[in-house]
Amino acid sequence: xxxxxxxxxxxxxxxxxxxxxxxxxxxxxxxxxxxxxxxxxxxxxxxxxxxxxxxxxxxxxxxxxxxxxxxxxxxxxxxxxxxxxxxxxxxxxxxxxxxxxxxxxxxxxxxxxxxxxxxxxxxxxxxxxxxxxxxxxxxxxxxxxxxxxxxxxxxxxxxxxxxxxxxxxxxxxxxxxxxxxxxxxxxxxxxxxxxxxxxxxxxxxxxxxxxxxxxxxxxxxxxxxxx
Amino acid sequence: xxxxxxxxxxxxxxxxxxxxxxxxxxxxxxxxxxxxxxxxxxxxxxxxxxxxxxxxxxxxxxxxxxxxxxxxxxxxxxxxxxxxxxxxxxxxxxxxxxxxxxxxxxxxxxxxxxxxxxxxxxxxxxxxxxxxxxxxxxxxxxxxxxxxxxxxxxxxxxxxxxxxxxxxxxxxxxxxxxxxxxxxxxxxxxxxxxxxxxxxxxxxxxxxxxxxxxxxxxxxxxxxxxx
DNA sequence: CATAAATTTAATCGAATGATTAATGAAAAG
DNA sequence: CTTTTCATTAATCATTCGATTAAATTTATG
Numbered sequence: 150x151x152x153x154x155x156x157x158x159x160x161x162x163x164x165x166x167x168x169x170x171x172x173x174x175x176x177x178x179x180x181x182x183x184x185x186x187x188x189x190x191x192x193x194x195x196x197x198x199x200x201x202x203x204x205x206x207x208x209x210x211x212x213x214x215x216x217x218x219x220x221x222x223x224x225x226x227x228x229x230x231x232x233x234x235x236x237x238x239x240x241x242x243x244x245x246x247x248x249x250x251x252x253x254x255x256x257x258x259x260x261x262x263x264x265x266x267x268x269x270x271x272x273x274x275x276x277x278x279x280x281x282x283x284x285x286x287x288x289x290x291x292x293x294x295x296x297x298x299x300x301x302x303x304x305x306x307x308x309x310x311x312x313x314x315x316x317x318x319x320x321x322x323x324x325x326x327x328x329x330x331x332x333x334x335x336x337x338x339x340x341x342x343x344x345x346x347x348x349x350x351x352x353x354x355x356x357x358x359x360x361x362x363x364x365x366x367x368x369x370x371x372x373x374x375x376x
Numbered sequence: 377x378x379x380x381x382x383x384x385x386x387x388x389x390x391x392x393x394x395x396x397x398x399x400x401x402x403x404x405x406x407x408x409x410x411x412x413x414x415x416x417x418x419x420x421x422x423x424x425x426x427x428x429x430x431x432x433x434x435x436x437x438x439x440x441x442x443x444x445x446x447x448x449x450x451x452x453x454x455x456x457x458x459x460x461x462x463x464x465x466x467x468x469x470x471x472x473x474x475x476x477x478x479x480x481x482x483x484x485x486x487x488x489x490x491x492x493x494x495x496x497x498x499x500x501x502x503x504x505x506x507x508x509x510x511x512x513x514x515x516x517x518x519x520x521x522x523x524x525x526x527x528x529x530x531x532x533x534x535x536x537x538x539x540x541x542x543x544x545x546x547x548x549x550x551x552x553x554x555x556x557x558x559x560x561x562x563x564x565x566x567x568x569x570x571x572x573x574x575x576x577x578x579x580x581x582x583x584x585x586x587x588x589x590x591x592x593x594x595x596x597x598x599x600x601x602x603x
Numbered sequence: 604c605a606t607a608a609a610t611t612t613a614a615t616c617g618a619a620t621g622a623t624t625a626a627t628g629a630a631a632a633g
Numbered sequence: 634c635t636t637t638t639c640a641t642t643a644a645t646c647a648t649t650c651g652a653t654t655a656a657a658t659t660t661a662t663g
Binding site for chain 2: 331339342347369
Binding site: 441444 | 649650651652653654
């Protein structure tokens with residue numbers, strides 16, 4: 150009963166309204182956003198099971214009850230964050246692929262750059278997404294069905310992009326190349342925690358290392374395509 | 377008190393003795409191994425926090441108390457599995473690197489092959505290791521300090537191998553190449569759950585895809601080194 | 604066989620965890 | 634100013650979870 154009322158209430162108040170009326174013109178971040186920001190950091194680092202609602206509340210500087218007041222449950226909060234995360238990832242790639250003025254090589258370069266830039270800001274993101282899928286693949290598919298269609302559209306065997314690669318270069322399986330591109334861009338971030346331990350690199354060295362790859366990866370991919 | 381006695385007791389019985397006397401000549405797998413096997417599968421898939429002792433017990437077909445009888449706690453069991461996992465990973469690479477009869481390219485080829493072969497049998501392994509490090513890097517380092525020295529020995533900037541690469545080929549940072557080798561070999565397994573969802577590949581197609589890479593990766597690496 | 608030791612089980616304890624309630628404080632509306 | 638609505642808190646409930654105990658069963662030993 151309580152929950153039903155609560156949710157109906159909140160439906161009438163969009164975030165924008167709340168933001169402008171209640172808290173008075175961006176004065177400080179809304180509670181809802183504070184919770185989401187805290188939850189995101191913790192989920193990214195410790196995963197769903199490893200993150201406790203009390204930790205989120207502490208990190209956000211609020212009461213546990215507020216978390217449920219705004220998001221109903223830990224699981225719902227998680228779903229929202231996962232969904233926003235996925236959209237953030239795919240939106241960037243999507244925009245790049247819709248541009249008609251870029252050649253294949255330019256698009257490949259663009260992917261590497263945009264991945265590295267955005268992951269530099271969220272280094273824990275890819276490992277978070279991948280391990281949650283590993284933990285519960287069926288649940289993930291059920292909740293994020295859109296992804297399959299998206300991928301089929303852009304990277305399916307008979308998509309424009311894949312056909313172009315196949316004809317322009319003489320490659321058997323373009324999927325191998327696409328995987329390589331993502332591997333070279335994303336893996337250093339996935340392996341970053343281990344990499345940091347092994348190499349004793351500091352923050353700055355690590356950043357420079359990744360930065361260098363933005364120019365190197367397209368070179369490597371090009372030489373794969375032409376070999 | 378109970379625990380102390382329990383542990384002291386168990387120290388006098390090595391696994392081999394137990395195996396041959398108690399259960400009579402390999403007749404069936406020892407309880408200890410059954411628990412470890414079940415725990416490994418679950419830890420690999422769901423991570424430390426996501427795996428419940430009751431699930432391990434169910435999977436192994438035993439009582440929860442037995443888990444603590446043999447391993448004292450969930451955490452100790454986890455540490456054992458993590459340690460064995462790490463040793464399994466590094467032992468293979470180590471053996472390869474100690475061979476004097478192989479050229480650099482042969483070693484690089486060997487790494488790709490051995491990674492792909494062993495990960496084909498434990499596809500969930502890399503994501504497990506990497507995400508546990510992400511969840512608690514300091515704890516990991518404390519418990520597995522040997523890794524740092526190992527890596528410094530084999531892949532440190534002034535190790536024989538790295539120096540060889542630097543002189544034989546004209547590469548600025550050999551670490552970039554090593555990371556690429558690992559990325560190309562390991563990433564497909566890390567991304568496997570997502571990859572499976574996106575491409576709708578079945579088990580057999582996936583296996584063939586990975587198998588093909590064993591020959592492709594050395595080719596790609598070679599062309600990176602020579603470009 | 605009888606006794607001791609090792610293994611296994613059922614029952615349960617205490618702490619942690621997700622969620623809820625009822626009360627309080629703050630802001631908006633009339 | 635009063636009333637209503639929304640936001641926040643402290644306290645607490647119900648479950649889950651890791652761990653332990655004491656008893657039962659099995660296996661080894663003299």
